[in-house]
Amino acid sequence: MRAEFISDPLPAPPAAFNMAAYVLAHAERLSDKMAMQIVRPTGAERWSYGRLLAAVRGAGTGFLRAGLEPGDRVLLRLGNTPEFPVAFLGAIAAGLLPVPTSSQLTAGEITKMAAQITPRAVVAGDGIALPEGDALIIPETELRGFEALPPCDYAMGDPNRPAYLIYTSGTSGSPRAVIHAHRAVWARQMMHHGWYGLSEADRLLHAGAFNWTYTLGTGLMDPWSVGASALIPGAGVTPEQLPLLLRRFDATIFAAAPGIYRQILRQHTRLELPKLRHGLTAGEAMPEPVRAGWNAATGTRVYEALGMSECSTFISGAPDHPAPAGSSGYPQTGRRIAVLSPEGAIVARGAPGTLAVHRSDPGLFLGYWNAPEETAARFQGDWFVTGDTVSMAEDGAIYYLGRDDDMMNAGGFRVSPIEVESAMAQCADAGEVAAIELRVKADASVIALAHTGPATPEALAAHAAAHLARYKQPRLFAHVAAIPRNPNGKLNRRALRESWPGHGGPT
Template sequence: MSVANAPFPATAPFNLARHVLARGESLPDKPAMQILRPTGAERWSYGRLIAAVRGVGHGLLARGLLPGDRVLLRLGNGPEFPLAFLGAIAAGLVPVPTSAQATRAEITPMAARIGPRLVVAGDGIALPEGETPVLPAPDLLRMAELPPCDWHMGDAERPGYIIFTSGTTGQPQAVVHAHRAILGRAFMHEGWEGLGESDRLLHAGAFNWTYTLGTGLMDPWTLGATALIPGPGVTPAQLPLLLKRFDATILAAAPGVFRQMLRAPLPALPRLRHGLSAGESLPAALRSAWQDATGTDLHEAIGLSECSTFVSGSPSRPAPIGSTGYPQPGRQVAVLGADGPADLGGLAIHRSDPGLMLGYLDDPAATDARFRGDWFLTGDQVERLADGALRFLGRTDDQMNPGGFRVSPLEVEAALEGLPGAREWAVAEVEVKPGSRVICCFYLAEAPLDPAALAAHAETRLARYRQPRLWQHIATLPRNANGKLDRRALAALWSPE
């Protein structure tokens, strides 16, 4: 593994999980987490949460795991997820959260890439092929009653957790984060979230998503606030009543969730102070509609798996209309053109940022390729406005972003191998209506094919968020002079007929 950062100046031994839960030690009776359902909530106090995390750490070590070993998490939106994630880190293990939607075909090469010593698995969630021992989620929950493990203290630069993201090569990249990554999140508390100890933050996302994991869980707990998480099966249509019933003060979600909530009249939400939006670009019209419906603002952030968020609007400094916001106080951000700093170019963040990844697992060439001197290239194109705000212009690569999930078109195309009746295909993201984008598969065949059959083929090979929602029969795939597929021209071929 290539280390991307200069050493972070942490002189004392450090543990990410201990840092996240330190404030809660003085608030043992305060609600730390509530998993919400229309029928009620499962409540966890800080005292219970901390004891359970350390008990899980004890149980994992008792199975013979050693500090530095990797633990693959195949879990849904239940308490077992944060217990497994923080319990592993508390014990010096390296958890690897993954999407519960990933199929067996998708998770198998990911598991092979990281070489886990253990898989923690929820019921009905696909497992990788192989001989890796599996710990069922109910057994992990029983570990919560064990005596507490010691906090595994060490260098803040050592690996803390690994997450997967899609790379431009079409293969998921394993992103290694250090324990010190949690320190980089401090810039977001005021610079984006407007979060404090008295807040009750509801995040409408899956636990495995880094947006939920950070903004929805670790940030509230670091400050002693309360995390509200919708349980399995909760729909966007049910969120307004949950916000009202459980006195949420901040709502965090992808733009698509806010859009779905606005399809019906919203109840009065007197406790809600503002919303946080990330995962995909926030349309100005959606922000305005939310303001009109709730009397509160939406604050957008730009981020990525390699460094979470670093440009945003905030309650103390809302983004001007037409922009995303400002570099968060404490961040070193640059806009780089071909010849150096510019007002229009690629967004970059300095390698000294504590939230920046250590690197891509066992891929120093891919890690080094993301740097230009001391600047990490995010792959986003932005324009710097007169007052310093940044306007997001899109990705420099072909990444798709349906529903807030970054998806590589190459991965989708490879998974569609054997598409029945088609001789060639390619995918692109298309805008079906203002602000709403989905994946469309364009294919070559003798005649138009049955969309239901094509969708059935995709369903067995791809997680739902990576499946094409539209299927378009075309005569030829557009290519440039070098014979490479022109995805921009491909997307333009979509027809709503």
């Protein structure tokens, strides 16, 4: 049986469409309901749907009065404040192209990124590094004043036209600007049932930063598009404080990267969260000990999803369709997914290959900014090739094996780092673990394991011998203070290779 999933496609969006108008379609009906709370142990900043709607459409008016024109890029240099989603949706409402970026970027980093997209304006938060150049600077304080302006008209149009740009994480090279269409938010309906189990009654707390597509979509746009409430931790909130916020603000769904769940469990073996229905995780594979630990601590399940900046999440487990143990879940209804060989042929179920999304998917990106050749290189015929190595089981479940550039080669065998990490995480005192291929000679590489716990190399090697085939066993071990991660919490294997004691440099 071929490793392909085909389902009836999602109905097309209306011919005249605006992403911001879609997201806030319930705002007038739910004017007095809480749309967003920025939560802290000391309290919360509350935004009703009515206030959010006025702020977003007022921001659109403010941008246009500042001289911006449809199609102009607006670089967002803001922290985890309400102004971030207001500026993002306000720009889209007016036909501009917002570009969210991490507030942690340095002046040099953001200058290089801005040079790619030549923003017409920069919305600037206090104390956040700005790019060099002659773009119009709109301070965050000025943006707040836009809330009192008359509402802008929504710039309606073709749902396939550009709506916003988002940068990839850049862990394997330079960050790239991904162009998404207005229809991208329409496509997210497939996640509501296929991953979240989301309804208007939910209160979803997301632990990520606003600039991350995982947070923007799962934490804000999706709750608002169904009339639910979004809870976002304020600046300075630590993972250890999140259980308090989940309980105090009656969160029904919790979304975070696996590393956040891990950090919470370090401090809490039992969590009383009476309103919590389930958790969501994405960004990287969740280790089974973390999943089991959360279930034991809370009595709730965690549903994982697999996706990427170019197509958000399209593989997932869900409350009414849980994923088999060790898998990332199933293709969501409405998707068309396949697993390809290096030559572009669809492989048999059970065989490893590269995960691909059909170009007809409404959530798929339009391309990389000013990079048509690079965009074309990501397609094999009608398939967008993700770079994720997976296998599809007979029942359609997807098992993630790693990024193509993370896959390890040991003695001629391709080995998934996820498989090695899953086994080694079970070793007593191993702590967090990360596996990489490390070149030790010009013509020889070995599997190496970094770990944060006090386990000795001898204990780790013995555990590997008992649980992994010989060619999968790590040969080198290094204790590290912390596993390197990017700003969104994803494991950064490239940084780990380059910082490995005595073996710097990529393999």
